[in-house]
Amino acid sequence: MEPSQDSAPQAGLQILSETNLSGPSLSLNLAVEDLPELPLEQSGLPPTSPVEMVIPKAGFNYRSDEDSKIDLRTLVYLEPLEHLNCPICQLPFIDPYTTICGHTYCYTCLEEALKSPLGSRCPLDRTPLDIENNDDVYPAPIIISNITDDLKVRCLNLERGCDWIGPRWQIKKHVVQECKYTQFECNCAIEEPAILDKDKNDNELKQDDIKPHYRICKEWTERRHLLENGKGERICPHLPEPCEKCGKNISFSLKEYHLNEECKRNFKQCNGCLLDFPVTGFENHERYCEKIHVKCPAKAYGCDWKGSKDLLNTIHANRCVFYKLSTYFETQEKEMEGLRRENRTLSTQLSTVLDSVVQGKITNVGYTLNVEEVGCQRQNKKNDKNLLDEDYLHLVMEFERLRTDFERVRPIVADFQQQQQIITNLANSSSHYREEINAQRVAINSLRQQLQFLLVERRNLNRAVRGIGGISPVESSEELNRFSNKL
Ligand SMILES: [Zn+2]
Ligand SMILES: [Zn+2]
Ligand SMILES: [Zn+2]
Ligand SMILES: [Zn+2]
Ligand SMILES: [Zn+2]
Ligand SMILES: [Zn+2]
Ligand SMILES: [Zn+2]
Incomplete structure (x- = not known):
């Protein structure tokens, strides 16, 4: 149940602040106490204290194995995965524990939260929890610690x-055993000038007063500045020595800083214009020197051109295809990197979910909830919410079913519409024919009437002719009947 040593946040923080603030000043105090009669300038220390010259930079200071706990909360993550953040500290889990209600926290965060005066309850859904009870709070699935580690x-x-x-998981090993920038206490013995008591004459001087005095150097020193003299003895890097360029007294640990940032006599030759420049202004010159040889900015995309800066700007930049396309390449690369990152995130999420499924545990793997959401999820409302969820699911399924039905019916409807069109066309043309037939019928009727009128005329004529004694009346009436039948 105890969290690992690494995850105790306060211990590490205290050490860091303590060493940063009081580390260097402690050693100065010692120096003054040891040499009460001598003013600071004559004590062999540089005229200005190193603290004033170089602002100490934050980092890891090593004391002893038990003392040097690393505060994992101060780490800088390259690609934090938000869904692996503790809902309390909003940082990737440190020693994650899961609760009976399915929430995951850092052990120390949860322990702190359960001490709340509001009672020992889950910060997200107020489920009562007893941190001593293994059924209430237990280690999170190992995959979560693996991913965060x-x-x-x-x-x-x-x-x-x-x-x-x-x-x-390698950070402790790196800073304690490898990193050359980790600071250690110097712990070298520095020989001090003998303290002479001026009131005593030479005869009265005791042996003790002439013996060399030592003080232990307590300066915080980066690993790369801790020196040995070849016989396994440590050399204190804090004893000032004159700079080989300008002659200024400077201690070894500050030499690098002095040569690169301060020394006015430290010259470096420009490989373009072949002139000497002081190191302090060299970077500035390199940026503007037109003669300096550079590679084509599109080298990464395949251009092998090399030449002076002025040639690059005047000629090559206009000719180089790679250079002209480099903005395009850059956007492509950025997009690809984005996709790669997304892919990684998704596969991590997938493995987390799979693991939860395999272990039969449903956790929220650290998804944070807003305060409003927490309010909504109170247990007495849980049942209502489940009902609503069910209804919603039902509606979705119903909708899906209707949609498939509709898809099936659609071609039939289209077919039907086509047939209807044909029928309408047929009906239209048939009514047209009907009209024509009617017109014909009217015409025939009028013809028949005219014919009958003519026949009556003819009969009257025949009667008149018979009176004179011409063609036989029987013959002519037969002919008349045949004709009218034809019509
Ligand atoms: Zn936390
Ligand atoms: Zn909970
Ligand atoms: Zn390092
Ligand atoms: Zn030292
Ligand atoms: Zn110098
Ligand atoms: Zn130059
Ligand atoms: Zn080029």
């Missing part, structure tokens, strides 16, 4: 210049 972090000595990047 594998998250890439930067070295604690980033500000001092270490560019180490590695998984979180």
Whole structure:
């Protein structure tokens, strides 16, 4: 049930602040106490204290194995995964524990939260919890600690210049055993000038007064500045020595800083214009020197061109296809990187979910809830919410069913519409024919009437002719009948 040593936050924090603030000043105090009669300037220390010259940079200071706990909460993560953050501290889980209500927290965060005066309850849903009870609070699925321990972090000595990047579980080994920027107490014995008592004459001087005096150097010193003399003895890097360029007294641990940032006599030749420049202004010159040889900015995309800066700007930039396309390449690369990151996040999420499923535990793997959401999820409302969920699910299924039905019916409807169109066309043309037939019928009727009128005329004529004694009347009436039948 005890959290691992690494996750105790206060211990590490105290050490860091304590060493940063009182570390260097402590050693100065010692120096003054040891040499009460001598003013500071004559005591062999540099005229200004190192603290004033170089602002100490934040980082890891090593005291002893038991003392040097690392505060994982101060780590800088390269790609934090938000869904692996503790809902309380909003940082990737440190020693994660899961509650009976399915929430996961850092052990120390949960322990702190359960001490709340509001009672020992889950901060997200107010479920009563007893941290001593293994049924209420138990270690989270191992995959969660594995993922969070594998998250890439930067070295604690980033500000001092270490560019180490590695998984979180390796950070302690790196800063304690490897990192050359981790600071240690110097602990060298420094010989002090003998203290002479001026009131005593030479004869009265005791042996003790002439014996060399030592003080222990307590300066915080980066690992790379701890020196040995070849016989396994440590050399204190804090004893000032004259700078080989300008002659200023400077201690070894500050030499690098002095040569690169301060020394006015430290010259460096520009490989473009072949002139000497003081190191302090060299970077500035390199940026503007037109003669300096550079590679094409599109080198990464395949251009092998090399030449002076002025040639690059006047000629090559206009000719180089790679250079012209480089903005396009850059956007492509950025997009690809985004996709890669998304892919990684998704696969981590997937493995977390799979693990939860395999272990039969349903956790929220650290998803944070807003206060309003927490309010909504009070237990007495849980049943209502489940009902609503069921209704919603039912509606969704119903909708899906209707949609498939509709898809099936659609072609039939289309077919039907087509047939209807044909029928309408047929009906239209048939009514047209009917009209025509009617017109014909009218015409025939009028013809028949005219014919009958003509026949009557003819009969009257025949009668008139018979009176004179011409054609036989029988013959002519037969002919008449045949004709009218034809019509
Ligand atoms: Zn936490
Ligand atoms: Zn809960
Ligand atoms: Zn480091
Ligand atoms: Zn020292
Ligand atoms: Zn110098
Ligand atoms: Zn130059
Ligand atoms: Zn080029």
